Structures are given as structure tokens and as C-alpha cells.
Amino acid sequence: MINRTRIRDALKATEPMESVTVMGWVRTRRDAKDFSFVDLNDGSCLSGLQVILPGDLPDYDRWIGEITTGASLQVQGHLVASQGKGQRWELQASAVQLMGRSDASYPLQKKRHSPEFMREMAHLRPRSNLFGSVFRVRSRLAQAVHRFFSERDFFYIHTPIITASDCEGAGELFRVTTLDPSRGGDPTKDFFGKPSYLTVSGQLAAETFACALSNVYTFGPTFRAENSNTSRHASEFWMIEPEMAFCDLGGDMDLAEAFVKYLIQDTLDQSAEEMAFFDAFVDKGLLERLRWILERPFERVAYTQAVDILLQSGQRFEYPVQHGLNLQSEHERFLTESHFKGPITVYDYPKAIKPFYMRANDDGQTVAAMDVLVPGIGEIVGGSQREERLEVLESQLRAHDLSLEDYSWYLDLRRYGSVPHSGFGMGFERMLMFLTGVTNIRDVIPFARTPGHASF
RNA sequence: UCCAGAGUAGCUCAAUGGUAGAGCAAUCGGCUGUUAACCGAUCGGUUGUUGGUUCGAGUCCAACCUCUGGAGCCA
Secondary structure, three states, X not given: OOXXXXXXXXXXXXXXXXXXXXXXXXXXXXXXXXXXXXXXXXXXXXXXXXXXXXXXXXXXXXXXXXXXXXXXXXXXXXXXEOOOOOOOEEEEEEEEEEEEOOOOOOOOOOOOOOHHHHHOOXXXXXXXXHHXXXXXXXXXXXXXXXXXXXHOOOEEOOOOOEEOOOHHHOOXXXXXXXXXXXXXXXXXXXXXXXXXXXXXXXXXXXXXXXXXXXXXXXXEEEEOOOOOOOOOOOOEEEEEEEEEEOOOHHHHHHHHHHHHHHHHHHHHHHOHHHHHHHHHHOOOOHHHHHHHHHHOOOEEEXXXXXXXXXXXXXXXXXXXXXXXXXXXXXXXXXXXXXXXXXXXXXXXXXXXXOOOOEOEOOOOOEEXXXXXXXXXXXXXXXXXXXXXXXXXXXXXXXXXXXXXXXXXXXXXXXXXXXXXXXXXXXXXXXXXXXXXXXXXXXXXXXXXXXXXXXXX
């Protein structure tokens, strides 16, 4: 295949280039008197390259009509300074090859489309400015996650996607089976000899590795069979879960906050063009908000303080504010959007509303849990110090009606050389929403899976 | 799953219970170093589905489907 120049590189040129070959998809064509302008995009960056197709190219009149929106082209030519305004470089074509036609039924138009409409054609939407940008940023964000942990000497652990432990009761699980549903379902005859599921969290597995390699993280797909129909829940999503031995809740919060800031900074640095686009067309004020967050420390509020703030706010809430009750979305909203006007970390939650594995505090009422809440999205990080005391953990399992036998391997970590350890989970897509200003999780996942939807 | 709102041309939206329209897109033509180009023309409809009320339903009623916003569960 011909050595092609990516449009991103062509646009970064510092001087004219002889004989450049680019390939991409036509966004628009505008005909001038003796030539045509083509806006060609190859996805390497948000901007397209302006291509000039001179009218004296062989058989121009025969093929120019086929250079339509959506068509794929190979163009050879000279990269020269643009005579027009709006772009620095343009490609004066000397040869054009139509690779793939695109007829009038091509659904993407030059004008702006609603995200809802674009969702109906998830296979074509990455060719749009918005979704192309979202998925370029998504890729860079994933790389940044690995870089952050790599720089801090964390080991990346591939925890299993199929699991036999219905761990921590974190939502409904998808059953994995090879049994014929019409012939009954004896789990002992199933593929793994017992009921198995898609993972809802890699945490427990990560804990075992933290209690050996010290600092580890997982980053992979996670599945919840909840019938959630909201803009921030998906049945299949990606989660990042670091786990640190010899680390208490304070260290956990330090890491979570540093992580959020790192990802913001990295995205601003590496995706400047896309971020400017989001700021202009998706969420005005996005850049200002993110920069402001970078500059200041996260506010840390104990759960009881947070409740006091809500009680004293004079604000009317639909749901009651009361010590011991979970914070509702509207409460989190008030705290992040109205009171603190930025991300906050709420810690030391009531024991009764948190899972069994969180470390009991000395007050007997609370556990060493923490949530990082951000404006617009709510919970973006949830974590805790883990209960490392064997007897306490056993009594917690019993209190939650969980089988000690099923968790024997988990209890072994406390039986043999137990250490204080902590970790958290971050929803990758929620972070991406926070960074791009895109308000629906379905628009930051290439092919979203939600209740009733597994198309494409 | 619950509450609310919305489904009309390819898209975004109009239309007192009385002849279904505009802008954009597409197609054709014109003009032009254009860039969400511009100007003119053409094309474009089982008004989400089914049933009901009515002389007459896009409009009113019922059920269902889909989407959106909010809630719960959470990341």
C-alpha cells in the first residue's frame, strides 16, 4: 500500500511538502468555478484537510459528482499554504482515486445532528466531529490511566471476567452458562460445575494481589444486570480499581484525588483540540471548570459534616436529610454544584449503608469509606479501607448473611500476614463524561449495552 | 422498575378538532478561493402502532412501542 500521510501530520507541517498522499472520508465538497474544495477527514484528528481538486484533472467532469459526503478518497498532491482563511495548509491535488462511493442515503450531514439520532447509527457516528473526538479522547484517557499507575510502580493485574463468587452483592449479575435453558439448569452440570457470572468488580481479586505485590490495579470490563435506565448507567462498562497494601483511608483519598487531577491534566494537554471543541459545542465553560479543579485541593468532608451542611443549608430537598441515611443524588448535587462548587471527597459513612468489607471505625458507627463526587455526574470514585481484622470481617460476613465458606480465600488474606490496605473503583466512562461534558454514558461507549439494547 | 415529557418529510421543528408546512439535507441549474458557502427550482408524508370518540382526528380518549429528562440501584 502507498505510504500515506496522516492528516494530523499534514496539518502540523512547518513547510510546504511535495508529493503527499492522504486518504480519508469526504465531509463536504464545495464547487468553485474551475475546481472543487473537499474537506477530507481521516480521523487522526478533529480537523480535516482542505483538498483542492483542480478542474483540469483528467475526466474531472465525469467523476467530480461522485466525490460526495461520506465517500472515501486517496489524494496525491502538494501541500501548500492555503490562499483562503480558516486553515494554514491545503492539498493541491494532482491525482485522485475514489476508493468507496457514498450515495445520497448516507445519513451523516454536514450540519449538526442530535446525539439521540447518532445513537441509532453507532457504526457511522465515529465519523462525526463529536464522536470522533470522544473516542480519540477515550483512547488517550485509557493510556493515561496506565501511565499514572505505571509512574507510581503499580502492577497491572488482569482479574477474571468470569467469576463464580457472587461477591459483595454489588448489583445483579449476568449468569454465564452453557446449559440448554429448555432442559432445566442443574448448576453442577454446568461448564464450571457451579453457577458462574460476569464480574461486577475486580476488587476482591485485586486485594489478593495487593497482599503480595503491594500496589496493583485492574482496568477492565465490568457487568451489571441492573435494570437501570439512566444517562449514567450501562450494563457493560469499564472500571479502574487500584488496591494498595500498607495504606489507610487517607492514602486512598490522596491517590484518588491525584488520579482525578492527573487525568484532567493529561486530557487537557493531549487532547487540546478536542477539548476546545467540547467547550464550544457540548458544554460551554468546561475548560474553565476543569482548570479550576486542577488549581485547588479537593474539599474533604466527613459524612456527618456533609449531613450537617445539608441540614443547615435551608435548601428544600425532595428526600429527607438525616444522619444515617444515604445521600441522595439531589444532596450530592447540592454539595458539589451549589455549596462547594467543585469535586469533594466524602468519607466515614454509616456502617449500615455500606458493604461488608469496609473497615469498621473505632466509633462503632461508621466505616472507612470514601466517595469522590463531582458536579454534574455525582459519584465518580467509590472506595474504602478494607477490613483487615479476621474476627471483625467474619462477624461482618455473618451480619450480611454471607457464607464464610464462600469467602474462605478472602478470609485467608486476613489469616496469613494481614495488612491494612485500601482501594477504590473509578467508572472509566463517568470520568470520560466528566472530562468531555457529554451527559449520556451511551455517547462515550463505542457500542453501548443497556437494558434492552445490545445492537451492533 | 417508578414519575414526568415527547414521537409529524432523511434531520431539526411548525400546524384553534376543519386543505399537513418551514429551514436544513438530497437532486438539478446558476454564481463564487469556498469553508454550517450563497441564489433559484425540484423532490420529499400510512403524522410511532392498534383501537375508540366525532360529520370530520396530527390535534381528544385508551392501550402498547420507542426516545428524552428525573428517581432508585451504583461506577
